[in-house]
Amino acid sequence: MASQPNTSSLPMTSSTQHERGQRASGRPSRVGTAADRVFLSLLRRYIQDAQVSLALGDLVYGPTSGEPVGTIQIRNRATLMRLLARPTLEFGEAYMKGDLEVAGDLVAALEALYRTTSDVARGWWHRLALWLDRSHSLNAARHNIHHHYDIGNDFYRLWLDEHLVYTCAYFAHDRASLEEAQRAKLEYVCRKLRLQPGERVVEAGCGWGALALHMAREHGVRVRAFNISHEQIAYAREQARAEGLADRVEFIEDDYRHITGRYDAFVSVGMLEHVGLECYDALGRVIDRVLDPNGRGFLHFIGRNRPAPLNAWIRKRIFPGGYPPTLPQVVGLILAPFDLSVVDIENLRLHYARTLHHWRSRFEAATDCVRTMFDEPFARAWLLYLAGSEAAFTTGTMQLFQVLFARGATNRVPISRKDLYVRPL
């Protein structure tokens, strides 16, 4: 009997979750200390019936029923204690440092965890956390963006497509390569905006400039593209010169709040996640100020079905200041106050899962190089981020929304979406 965990002594374990775990494959194969058993079973309880096993040394707690898709191997009790205290933060910290390993398919294991643990903001605590995360002043925003996007173009070249498009691709057919899918996405955005030659377009958060250049090259528009990442802007300007597009595409190293001029179209792909809820009104005012009476706009962003803060570890290590909004937040706070009208919304989350799959495959193939450029914890952190993001999109934990909008009073809006699909993307 000494080899059986004493479930009755577990604090807070009144239900049968843990006991059911014991009856199924959850029986520990060997026993650690009594404390190890208690703490590991509490963690098991936290992840509910997730189809993964938890292991500390030889102590293994499997899922209630069915086969686990992987095993989370916790290296030591200190890590276990940290996981219990702040699971969403410490999982990433431990993985990054090698204090936690995932045996089996990493994405499948993370999917299993996402399916049973929810980030949804409940109660005043989460609302307070959201309110406190008001870190998007001009300086803070620059710091946030610098943290992620200025770590070296060479690094991103290892695993992004040739044009360094670092947002969800669009796989118009099953055999599309990442390169084809990114090009299709750029074209899809232009089609949704119904760009016409000679029009003026402003882009907020232009990354390495691929969309701005595509718009000018393929659709004959003039573009002013804003970004506060110094490395990205430098690269984008160089591309514009190399392509002979510098007279039609102006890359500006500045904050979206400083956009001036008047435009036929406003476009932002993958910036809104960095804006922060408390600045949505400011973004709405910018759009309202710069958009022509017959203008239209486009927002492409990672979102949620329900309000929730970004995963604490991702916020700490990957995207400081990041927040994926819900549609009501975007429509209610950015568009509605300025009578901007939703024309078309599409959810592309499965495209993002596929995009991330491509990125991770390339990243894994380049891991040695990443280790050399940075170090092992960095390589592990980014692998976890890419795998975790893929899992978040396949499980519906995250969404990818494309929102096309127009001035409320203009009738120059597309009457049909058929034109988007007449020619292959």
Added chain:
Amino acid sequence: MASQPNTSSLPMTSSTQHERGQRASGRPSRVGTAADRVFLSLLRRYIQDAQVSLALGDLVYGPTSGEPVGTIQIRNRATLMRLLARPTLEFGEAYMKGDLEVAGDLVAALEALYRTTSDVARGWWHRLALWLDRSHSLNAARHNIHHHYDIGNDFYRLWLDEHLVYTCAYFAHDRASLEEAQRAKLEYVCRKLRLQPGERVVEAGCGWGALALHMAREHGVRVRAFNISHEQIAYAREQARAEGLADRVEFIEDDYRHITGRYDAFVSVGMLEHVGLECYDALGRVIDRVLDPNGRGFLHFIGRNRPAPLNAWIRKRIFPGGYPPTLPQVVGLILAPFDLSVVDIENLRLHYARTLHHWRSRFEAATDCVRTMFDEPFARAWLLYLAGSEAAFTTGTMQLFQVLFARGATNRVPISRKDLYVRPL
């Protein structure tokens, strides 16, 4: 000088609106009493620079600049006073009773009014009004629906299409007739839902049954369709029998809150406007209860960009209990709490304007018949409702949203929308 309105004596007229009106075409051609002039100029002030003239007898106040598209002829001072007190309610009341006439294009004049006067809910008064309009108990809902939909199928036959589809049509091409456009809409809804033969569909608020019958006939699904309009259900059942579809389409005279069973798809076209905000949670619970884990749903409804109560007169005479919601209200109150995920949203407001144009043309051609069935005020009320609705959609005062959604965790969602457009609608 006696023939000049004494603008300086106008209470509350501190700005130059009225004076500018005088300098332009707004000069009264002849003068009523001083009081008439005061009150008419106040009304002029209320509608701001709307491109219409206001007339009381020979007293005419034109727009600040430009030519008016029509003249609102107020028959007597009592009507003018009522208009000043409660403009949105009394405009309709006066028009209906013949105390107000619109010379010129009725839709153009209403568009002009919509462009300068806003229904947007501002401040606590409007929020209170919204809160007070909690009139959607099972009995109240039945009363509301009876008021509009049970006034006689013969009446609707006069001006709707042959299948009595009383919601926004889809004009797939410019030359589409109303009949073609309504058929295209039914098919478009089915395509968006990606209906497969043998699937189970529940419809909430099925009107005269056209969509339910189309789904069963053209897509081989089994349908249970709910409606609390007695006349509509009776008609729909008769149609099902006549078409030999009674074994696959069940029409049920009951409230959406009483839907039972499990379904692959939930669909509701044109019911949400009658549900009332305070019942959105109940609707969400119904959808959550009856939808399969891989199920998807569809909501088609008249909406707004910004929260606002329905026009007071429309609420009194046409749609008691009606409320056109915003997207944040629909997504935030119906979908999000149950982790239902937005897949696709489309705004079809210009299609509704065109639909209403068809309905009004047919209605006008049948006016004598309507007068015989009912009376002159009824005929005038419905003409105003149809013309006003057309104007609301052309000016962007109202929207028509189609929202496709799915369970948050299912990956059986369409990866592309191209399939909607491969075959002609």
